[in-house]
Amino acid sequence: MKITDITIDVISREVRGTGLESDLGRFGGEVTQGLLRIRTDQGVEGQCFVGDFRSGGASLFDPILKVLKPELLGKDASEREWLWNRLGILGARRGLTFPAWAPVDVALWDLAGKAAGMPVFRMMGAASDETDVYATYPPRHETPNGWVDEARDIADLGFRAYKIHPGMLSTVDAVKMVGAVRDQVGNEMTLMFDPNNNYDFRKALAVGRALDDNGFHWFEDPVPWDDFDAVVELSRRLDTPLAMSDLAGYLFREPAHYIRLGAPRILRATARKHGITGMRKIAGMAEAFGLNCEIGTAGNSSLNAANLHVICSIGNCDYYEWWMPAEAHQFGLIDHYGLNNRMTLNAPETPGLGCPLDEEWIGAHRVATLE
Numbered sequence: 001m002k003i004t005d006i007t008i009d010v011i012s013r014e015v016r017g018t019g020l021e022s023d024l025g026r027f028g029g030e031v032t033q034g035l036l037r038i039r040t041d042q043g044v045e046g047q048c049f050v051g052d053f054r055s056g057g058a059s060l061f062d063p064i065l066k067v068l069k070p071e072l073l074g075k076d077a078s079e080r081e082w083l084w085n086r087l088g089i090l091g092a093r094r095g096l097t098f099p100a101w102a103p104v105d106v107a108l109w110d111l112a113g114k115a116a117g118m119p120v121f122r123m124m125g126a127a128s129d130e131t132d133v134y135a136t137y138p139p140r141h142e143t144p145n146g147w148v149d150e151a152r153d154i155a156d157l158g159f160r161a162y163k164i165h166p167g168m169l170s171t172v173d174a175v176k177m178v179g180a181v182r183d184q185v186g187n188e189m190t191l192m193f194d195p196n197n198n199y200d201f202r203k204a205l206a207v208g209r210a211l212d213d214n215g216f217h218w219f220e221d222p223v224p225w226d227d228f229d230a231v232v233e234l235s236r237r238l239d240t241p242l243a244m245s246d247l248a249g250y251l252f253r254e255p256a257h258y259i260r261l262g263a264p265r266i267l268r269a270t271a272r273k274h275g276i277t278g279m280r281k282i283a284g285m286a287e288a289f290g291l292n293c294e295i296g297t298a299g300n301s302s303l304n305a306a307n308l309h310v311i312c313s314i315g316n317c318d319y320y321e322w323w324m325p326a327e328a329h330q331f332g333l334i335d336h337y338g339l340n341n342r343m344t345l346n347a348p349e350t351p352g353l354g355c356p357l358d359e360e361w362i363g364a365h366r367v368a369t370l371e
Contacts, residue, residue, distance in 0.1 A: 015030075040111065048110060137323075171207060255267045270303075271310070
């Protein structure tokens with residue numbers, strides 16, 4: 001099955017505003033993303049949306065079409081590992097980035113599943129057909145009480161796990177908020193904490209001790225991912241496992257360096273940077289050393305579906321990240337995979353990613369087709 005064409009439909013849509021002007025930036029307004037289509041001589045098409053709801057996908061279009069398309073035309077659609085092993089030279093000589101390659105990898109997996117008549121997670125070897133989820137919002141508050149109210153609202157919706165993005169709260173307020181949220185939701189809810197790499201060592205240590213006192217499940221990205229001394233020392237001093245990292249520079253080889261350092265206890269991956277192929281490799285690396293690989297939100301419908309398929313094909317990931325509001329990253333599909341009545345998430349059982357496109361919606365939001 002040979003690849004005959006690769007195109008990108010450029011899509012413009014409005015995202016409802018979420019969050020404060022904060023360390024993560026303001027989300028909302030018009031965003032430009034893409035729909036990648038990889039076509040074959042047997043009429044099977046692999047698809048993946050390009051770009052997340054925060055930064056869009058425009059910067060990825062040229063690398064996909066000018067660097068990766070010439071590499072793939074005429075190739076067998078199954079040659080994902082061949083392409084993976086080309087990334088080093090394409091990055092060094094052509095400036096290709098992992099986020100540009102990742103949607104291509106996901107589309108190739110979607111294509112393979114459709115050709116085989118199997119959902120991707122079953123092609124990879126299913127470990128489960130569902131996963132637990134945790135709910136999370138971007139930073140939306142300025143005082144501890146805002147997160148207390150948010151925790152109550154999330155618990156009232158039926159979620160059993162909640163990840164806090166504390167934004168730019170001071171050390172004192174962050175510690176106060178951690179205790180107040182635990183008091184609000186009780187001991188039955190699993191809690192995580194993610195300051196998006198914004199703390200220095202002293203602040204991370206102080207807040208981390210509050211997380212220890214309140215039984216948090218993990219402490220995500222407290223310091224810059226490459227502050228290795230801080231990551232090691234925090235891991236040594238705190239009971240709450242560190243989870244690293246969602247930052248842009250953390251790609252495929254970085255988890256191996258963390259493992260050599262003996263810290264942190266939880267590695268992170270996401271389809272947005274690692275594709276399905278890279279996530280599987282990172283998860284396998286983590287499993288060999290008794291570590292979890294937790295999968296982070298990827299920012300669009302098909303990349304998040306890729307996250308879900310990988311989670312259901314491995315045994316060392318506890319949760320799917322359910323970013324709220326969901327409409328920020330759910331778009332362009334006829335039927336969005338949603339939470340069931342147990343507030344867990346089932347992997348789609350239809351072939352490929354299981355993401356049937358809403359071609360009418362895409363046509364209404366398409367502003368160009370790039371070849």
